[in-house]
Amino acid sequence: MEWLLRSDFDTLTTIALWSIAAVLATTVILFVYTVGLRVATISEGQRRRQFLNRWRDVFAMSMLGWASMKHRAIPRIRRSDRIDLLEEWNRARSMVDGAAVDHLIELAKRAGIPELALRLFESRRIQSRILAVQTIGHLRLAAQRDAILELLDHDNTALSITAASALIDIDPDFGIELIVPMINPRRDWPKTRVSVLLRQAGSARISEPMYRAIRVEDDPGKTYLLQFARLMESEILDALVVDLLRESADPGVLNAALKLVSGFAGVPRIAALTQHDAWFVRMQAAKVLGRVGQKEHLSLLESLLDDREWWVRYRAAQAITALPFVGPNDLRKLQSRQKDRYAVDILQQSFAEAGLA
Amino acid sequence: MTLQEFVLAGQWIFLAYFVGINLGYLLQNVVAAHGIRRYLQTAEQYEAENVFSALDIPISVVVPAYNESASIIQSVRAMLQLEYPQYELIVVNDGSSDDTLEKLIDAFDMREFPEAYRARVECAPVQGVYRSTRISNLRVVDKENGGSKADAANAGINMCRYPLVCVVDADSVLQPDSLRRVVRPFLEDPTTVAVGGTVRIANGCTVKQGFLEKIGLPSNFLALVQVVEYLRAFLFGRMGWSPINGLLIISGAFGLFHKETLVEAGGYNPKAVGEDMELVLRLHRLMKAKQRPYRITFVPDPVCWTDAPENLRDLKGQRVRWQHGLGQALMLNKSLITNPRGGAVTWVAIPFYMIFELFGPIIEVAGYVFIILCGIMGWLAWPEALIFLGLAIGLGVMLSTSAIMLEELSFHMYPRFKQLALLYFIAIVENFGFRQLTAIWRFQGLVRWLRGTEHKWEAITRSASLAETRQIQLKK
Numbered sequence: 077m078e079w080l081l082r083s084d085f086d087t088l089t090t091i092a093l094w095s096i097a098a099v100l101a102t103t104v105i106l107f108v109y110t111v112g113l114r115v116a117t118i119s120e121g122q123r124r125r126q127f128l129n130r131w132r133d134v135f136a137m138s139m140l141g142w143a144s145m146k147h148r149a150i151p152r153i154r155r156s157d158r159i160d161l162l163e164e165w166n167r168a169r170s171m172v173d174g175a176a177v178d179h180l181i182e183l184a185k186r187a188g189i190p191e192l193a194l195r196l197f198e199s200r201r202i203q204s205r206i207l208a209v210q211t212i213g214h215l216r217l218a219a220q221r222d223a224i225l226e227l228l229d230h231d232n233t234a235l236s237i238t239a240a241s242a243l244i245d246i247d248p249d250f251g252i253e254l255i256v257p258m259i260n261p262r263r264d265w266p267k268t269r270v271s272v273l274l275r276q277a278g279s280a281r282i283s284e285p286m287y288r289a290i291r292v293e294d295d296p297g298k299t300y301l302l303q304f305a306r307l308m309e310s311e312i313l314d315a316l317v318v319d320l321l322r323e324s325a326d327p328g329v330l331n332a333a334l335k336l337v338s339g340f341a342g343v344p345r346i347a348a349l350t351q352h353d354a355w356f357v358r359m360q361a362a363k364v365l366g367r368v369g370q371k372e373h374l375s376l377l378e379s380l381l382d383d384r385e386w387w388v389r390y391r392a393a394q395a396i397t398a399l400p401f402v403g404p405n406d407l408r409k410l411q412s413r414q415k416d417r418y419a420v421d422i423l424q425q426s427f428a429e430a431g432l433a
Numbered sequence: 434m435t436l437q438e439f440v441l442a443g444q445w446i447f448l449a450y451f452v453g454i455n456l457g458y459l460l461q462n463v464v465a466a467h468g469i470r471r472y473l474q475t476a477e478q479y480e481a482e483n484v485f486s487a488l489d490i491p492i493s494v495v496v497p498a499y500n501e502s503a504s505i506i507q508s509v510r511a512m513l514q515l516e517y518p519q520y521e522l523i524v525v526n527d528g529s530s531d532d533t534l535e536k537l538i539d540a541f542d543m544r545e546f547p548e549a550y551r552a553r554v555e556c557a558p559v560q561g562v563y564r565s566t567r568i569s570n571l572r573v574v575d576k577e578n579g580g581s582k583a584d585a586a587n588a589g590i591n592m593c594r595y596p597l598v599c600v601v602d603a604d605s606v607l608q609p610d611s612l613r614r615v616v617r618p619f620l621e622d623p624t625t626v627a628v629g630g631t632v633r634i635a636n637g638c639t640v641k642q643g644f645l646e647k648i649g650l651p652s653n654f655l656a657l658v659q660v661v662e663y664l665r666a667f668l669f670g671r672m673g674w675s676p677i678n679g680l681l682i683i684s685g686a687f688g689l690f691h692k693e694t695l696v697e698a699g700g701y702n703p704k705a706v707g708e709d710m711e712l713v714l715r716l717h718r719l720m721k722a723k724q725r726p727y728r729i730t731f732v733p734d735p736v737c738w739t740d741a742p743e744n745l746r747d748l749k750g751q752r753v754r755w756q757h758g759l760g761q762a763l764m765l766n767k768s769l770i771t772n773p774r775g776g777a778v779t780w781v782a783i784p785f786y787m788i789f790e791l792f793g794p795i796i797e798v799a800g801y802v803f804i805i806l807c808g809i810m811g812w813l814a815w816p817e818a819l820i821f822l823g824l825a826i827g828l829g830v831m832l833s834t835s836a837i838m839l840e841e842l843s844f845h846m847y848p849r850f851k852q853l854a855l856l857y858f859i860a861i862v863e864n865f866g867f868r869q870l871t872a873i874w875r876f877q878g879l880v881r882w883l884r885g886t887e888h889k890w891e892a893i894t895r896s897a898s899l900a901e902t903r904q905i906q907l908k909k
Contacts, residue, residue, distance in 0.1 A: 089817045099827040110838045386551045421549035
């Protein structure tokens with residue numbers, strides 16, 4: 077290896093030599109880091125298992141009835157257990173309702189969870205703050221309402237939606253009035269979480285704010301919010317849908333509103349929408365007519381069987397098959413008078429699906 | 434040009450290539466590590482809060498099958514148990530000469546059904562559509578053999594009813610929550626048009642009822658090397674391109690697409706050798722031509738496990754095909770190369786792929802020949818040559834070590850220390866022979882593409898672990 081120690085290498089080779097040293101050092105660091113990660117994962121798993129063994133019963137007993145827990149000592153909380161404790165407590169808290177919530181909050185107070193959460197709230201790490209906000213919400217710490225409020229506009233999606241959820245936990249009436257108008261501007265909020273949040277507040281509480289928000293939004297905003305409208309109270313939703321179908325000319329809004337039709341109100345307007353320029357509006361209208369259509373709508377649906385769009389033909393055929401006043405003989409007659417190949421094919425498929433083939 | 438000048442010029446070309454490719458990979462590594470860290474931070478939160486609701490986007494899963502008689506029932510049974518609230522399964526029997534269709538009909542009580550078929554993307558004629566009388570979300574399309582998986586996938590796409598289409602290889606083993614994981618980018622960003630996930634090597638794993646029961650490493654050396662290769666390719670190869678929207682390939686074994694965009698692009702190209710890459714390039718081309726904002730994203734989660742070739746013949750066939758497909762896919766979408774508004778795809782990803790992935794084998798093979806020639810002629814300065822060789826090997830080991838670290842940081846699928854040691858061992862020994870061999874195969878693939886040789890599909894031998902386990906299950 078003497079040649080390696082020569083001093084007369086050109087610049088390029090010298091750089092290459094130093095690069096080898098750097099690459100070797102990096103590889104060793106990566107290797108040590110990876111092995112370290114493995115060791116840490118194993119010991120973390122063991123520690124967590126021990127933690128869960130100590131706390132599982134405590135959480136379960138608390139949820140079932142606080143009385144038996146009142147005079148029982150709770151396990152000692154080690155420094156390394158703190159995050160696990162908050163996570164597990166939040167998990168347990170998310171699963172329960174009613175009196176069990178109060179029992180868990182009592183347990184949290186005994187375990188010093190509020191103090192831990194408040195300390196974590198000051199952390200600069202986003203993950204820690206998310207956990208803290210979730211815990212504060214679950215603890216219903218009203219004194220922290222304004223601090224949580226400030227986080228609603230935070231750039232971090234997870235933190236802002238967790239703050240929204242916490243606000244509803246702390247003060248649902250106040251929270252929902254603020255949050256509903258934010259749903260459209262905050263499209264980064266995952267829809268599933270928005271849906272959970274609205275469900276958490278309850279349909280009685282969200283109906284009015286949702287109605288107002290949908291009314292004042294522009295067409296894309298209306299379309300977006302209507303995805304969550306199913307969670308509203310049915311009377312308010314029906315009124316909203318009828319209004320939107322009557323007033324709106326936007327295909328997106330009409331499509332979203334048609335998906336929410338549940339009653340017989342506004343049927344003439346729905347029938348008219350089977351002739352709309354946008355195929356998805358025609359399709360939805362045909363689908364709704366299958367539920368609420370009358371005899372006079374049969375010819376309208378029949379006219380859609382040779383529509384240029386497959387989905388319109390399919391929904392029209394399904395709607396015709398579903399109409400309660402059209403019997404098997406009527407359906408056969410209807411099929412035999414079709415001249416268009418697409419109409420015949422789609423009726424055949426629809427009949428087969430309905431077990432009439 | 435004198436011989437000396439020629440040798441000197443050659444040295445500089447090899448050096449520039451060497452620096453370029455390694456800098457590129459190192460950069461990808463950094464981007465990928467950052468991306469995985471961010472992804473994992475949000476994934477935990479997402480997992481904790483995720484609940485199925487009416488807002489989840491329904492998915493059509495398309496499974497092209499050609500002569501899959503031995504494994505199709507097990508695969509379909511597994512795919513019917515995926516954890517997702519609303520999805521349909523469309524199996525496409527691509528004119529199998531074995532009893533794939535008959536087995537499906539028997540196992541799932543399929544009946545021929547008068548489906549009003551609509552041909553939105555091109556494919557060979559459909560002979561019949563079957564619906565299961567027991568399982569409402571299962572349909573089978575029987576079609577004439579179109580000569581390619583792409584053709585079969587197109588027939589499946591024509592049958593899809595849901596807004597997202599997931600095309601899956603019939604012999605792939607899926608993670609039960611794979612759909613839930615790959616759908617996430619579609620929920621978070623409505624401009625998403627395609628998502629790919631990490632594909633892992635199934636050799637050495639235990640598969641039961643079509644699901645992975647135990648993760649293991651293969652005993653076959655070639656398969657073992659491919660485990661490390663796949664870690665590199667997916668964890669930093671793909672993850673490195675995704676944040677800049679420069680992903681050029683979504684594995685054909687598992688990909689999720691926005692159906693209307695897929696149809697607008699014309700579906701898969703049945704004539705493409707690398708139909709998966711060609712499709713992604715065409716999606717980029719379409720979206721850029723239409724000037725619509727879009728995302729083609731990669732999720733690092735392991736979603737699918739696939740069989741890797743265990744003998745040199747199959748491996749060579751695969752690598753030659755990949756290289757051929759790469760050249761063809763880039764040429765079929767050459768307008769993307771010259772599109773001044775092509776963004777990261779045109780300015781970063783395609784140049785990298787063209788220089789280092791497509792034409793790289795020329796430089797690599799020429800490099801080997803050059804060194805051997807120089808050695809024979811006595812022109813080689815051995816100390817310097819060994820230093821550069823050492824650096825090349827060192828960088829190779831470092832990149833593999835980094836991929837193993839990313840795996841440990843994220844999903845740690847190989848939990849035993851022995852497995853970790855084996856992966857490190859492979860990270861070192863793959864540099865002696867295997868890499869050179871793949872460079873030669875890739876060179877052959879490149880020549881095949883440049884000569885316009887027609888590609889012929891060859892039957893691939895299944896790995897014992899996967900095929901036998903499945904057959905045992907069937908016999909029981």
